[in-house]
Amino acid sequence: MTIRWRIMRERPNYCDPAERIMNECRLRRTKSRIAILRILLDSKTPLTHEEIHEQMLHTGIDRVTVYRSLQSFWEAGIVHRVEAGDRVWRFAVCSCHSRSHCHPHFTCRLCGRVECLFELTMPSIEESVSGYQIEEQEVYWRGICGQCASKSDRTIKKSIDQSSPKNHADV
Amino acid sequence: MTIRWRIMRERPNYCDPAERIMNECRLRRTKSRIAILRILLDSKTPLTHEEIHEQMLHTGIDRVTVYRSLQSFWEAGIVHRVEAGDRVWRFAVCSCHSRSHCHPHFTCRLCGRVECLFELTMPSIEESVSGYQIEEQEVYWRGICGQCASKSDRTIKKSIDQSSPKNHADV
DNA sequence: TCGCTATTTGCAATCGAGTTGCATGTAGAT
DNA sequence: ATCTACATGCAACTCGATTGCAAATAGCGA
Numbered sequence: 557m558t559i560r561w562r563i564m565r566e567r568p569n570y571c572d573p574a575e576r577i578m579n580e581c582r583l584r585r586t587k588s589r590i591a592i593l594r595i596l597l598d599s600k601t602p603l604t605h606e607e608i609h610e611q612m613l614h615t616g617i618d619r620v621t622v623y624r625s626l627q628s629f630w631e632a633g634i635v636h637r638v639e640a641g642d643r644v645w646r647f648a649v650c651s652c653h654s655r656s657h658c659h660p661h662f663t664c665r666l667c668g669r670v671e672c673l674f675e676l677t678m679p680s681i682e683e684s685v686s687g688y689q690i691e692e693q694e695v696y697w698r699g700i701c702g703q704c705a706s707k708s709d710r711t712i713k714k715s716i717d718q719s720s721p722k723n724h725a726d727v
Numbered sequence: 728m729t730i731r732w733r734i735m736r737e738r739p740n741y742c743d744p745a746e747r748i749m750n751e752c753r754l755r756r757t758k759s760r761i762a763i764l765r766i767l768l769d770s771k772t773p774l775t776h777e778e779i780h781e782q783m784l785h786t787g788i789d790r791v792t793v794y795r796s797l798q799s800f801w802e803a804g805i806v807h808r809v810e811a812g813d814r815v816w817r818f819a820v821c822s823c824h825s826r827s828h829c830h831p832h833f834t835c836r837l838c839g840r841v842e843c844l845f846e847l848t849m850p851s852i853e854e855s856v857s858g859y860q861i862e863e864q865e866v867y868w869r870g871i872c873g874q875c876a877s878k879s880d881r882t883i884k885k886s887i888d889q890s891s892p893k894n895h896a897d898v
Numbered sequence: 899t900c901g902c903t904a905t906t907t908g909c910a911a912t913c914g915a916g917t918t919g920c921a922t923g924t925a926g927a928t
Numbered sequence: 929a930t931c932t933a934c935a936t937g938c939a940a941c942t943c944g945a946t947t948g949c950a951a952a953t954a955g956c957g958a
Contacts, residue, residue, distance in 0.1 A: 584954055586906065605944075618908050623945065625906090641865075643814045643915080644944070662859060687873030688833060694812075694867040702858030755925055757935060776915075789937050794916065796935090814944080815915070899958100906953070913946065923936070928929105 573597055581632040588617045589625045593634070593649070602638055602646035602661065602670045640670045640696060648672060660695035666704040673697065744768055752803040759788045760796045764805070764820070773809055773817035773832065773841045811841045811867060819843060831866035837875040844868070 570576040570585075574593035578585050595611050596603060609622045626647050629635040635647045640663040650672075660673045741747040741756075745764040749756045766782050767774060780793045797818050800806040806818045811834040821843075833842045 584905065586954070588907075616908095620909080620946085621907055628906095639810055639812060639814065641810060643810070645814075662861070665862075687876070688868070688870055689876050690833070690868045690870040691836075692867075692869040694865075694869075696863075696865040696867075697859070697861045698863040698865075699859055699861040705858070705860050755934065757925070759936075787937095791917085791938080792936055799935095901958090902956085904954095904956095907951080909949095909951105911947085913944105915942105915944095917942070918940085920939100921937095923934105924932105925934080926932095928931080 577634055581634055583628060583632055588612075588615075588621045589628075591615060591617065592622060592625045593629065596629075596635060596647060596649045599648070600671075602636070602640075602648035602672065604644050604646050606644075608647075638670065638694065638696075641698065642668070646670050660697050662697045662699070662701070664701035664704055665698055666700055669701065671701070748805055752805055754799060754803055754805075759783075759786075759792050760799075762786060762788065763793060763796045764800065767800075767806060767818060767820045770819070771842075773807070773811075773819035773843065775815050775817050777815075779818075809841065809865065809867075812869065813839070817841050831868050833868045833870070833872070835872035835875055836869055837871055840872065842872070 570579050572590070572594075574590050574597060575585050577593065578589060583589065591612055592608055595608050605619065605622050605626065608626075609617075609619045612622070626635065626637075626645075630637050630647070634649065636650045638646050638648070638661050640646060640661060660676050662671045662673050663669070664671075741750050743761070743765075745761050745768060746756050748764065749760060754760065762783055763779055766779050776790065776793050776797065779797075780788075780790050783793070797806065797808075797816075801808050801818070805820065807821045809817050809819070809832050811817060811832060831844045831847050833844050834840070835842075
């Protein structure tokens with residue numbers, strides 16, 4: 557009985573998904589980490605440090621803590637870390653548990669949002685190139701999301717002129 | 728005769744590849760731009776601002792000029808701009824002239840170098856996801872390059888422990 | 899339940915890739 | 929040869945991310 561009780565105390569069965577994940581990964585369940593992981597679990601899209609911190613302003617948790625918590629989540633393999641072309645890290649909990657063949661990420665160059673394209677299966681990296689040991693794959697798609705595409709032509713045209721490289725004849 | 732002479736003067740046939748490209752793209756052929764584009768043309772791998780600037784220290788050209796020249800090359804479509812996971816832009820001249828289906832880039836997490844995997848053809852993005860207007864595709868592979876892989880096990884093991892996320896049981 | 903210790907947090911300072919403003923220089927057109 | 933729009937150098941700046949250190953605390957054993 558005593559032994560059983562100790563086992564229970566060492567690895568309790570947390571109902572809250574955030575706490576359960578952190579317990580399984582042997583990360584200390586601090587108030588800040590639990591709050592951050594809950595926000596990530598609730599989000600359908602990868603989030604930046606800033607977006608997460610914004611949702612936590614009422615808690616008074618420091619932005620450095622957000623950085624450091626995300627770092628430890630990433631090191632523990634709990635979250636994916638993607639960079640969608642604007643030099644800003646985005647984090648997402650991913651249930652695929654794989655770093656080598658995950659879904660592509662789509663970035664809208666008008667509204668800037670990043671989405672996970674779960675429905676797209678990626679080519680396996682088994683067919684490795686000779687000499688390289690390939691461990692991870694990231695696929696980014698960029699363009700215009702449905703919401704932005706449905707806006708007026710004028711708006712879209714203007715943004716294209718500002719943000720997109722011009723074509724050149726021939727190199 | 729006079730007319731022919733004027734045509735020749737307007738679009739002269741530059742022998743130097745860098746000057747020819749810039750002429751075709753209607754970019755001013757300044758000393759700095761020519762030097763930067765030559766470095767890129769000579770390089771087999773994508774280069775960072777810093778790597779390019781380092782090769783030009785003797786010229787006294789300012790680092791801001793390097794940034795701005797690369798920006799204009801990118802806007803003109805002469806170079807590709809990739810971000811390999813370390814929040815640093817890398818630039819490469821690419822003969823494919825396409826932004827939508829280019830080759831993947833490989834980053835070695837030990838030596839940090841980025842290579843273009845020309846021999847790998849990428850899946851076409853014709854099969855577009857409904858609602859999205861996909862314009863660009865970037866594919867990154869990460870792992871260990873042949874050179875680093877051939878080094879001693881001890882060295883590699885050490886680096887893995889330091890840089891790679893640990894595996895976790897199950898999320 | 900209490901106290902100990904390794905880990906985490908908050909705060910301030912710092913880093914560094916990239917950008918901006920402005921006066922000066924220059925490529926390329928006339 | 930001259931003129932003008934564009935390119936450059938310099939200094940200051942932006943901002944996402946990191947670091948150092950003292951204070952707080954999660955989780956352990958007693």
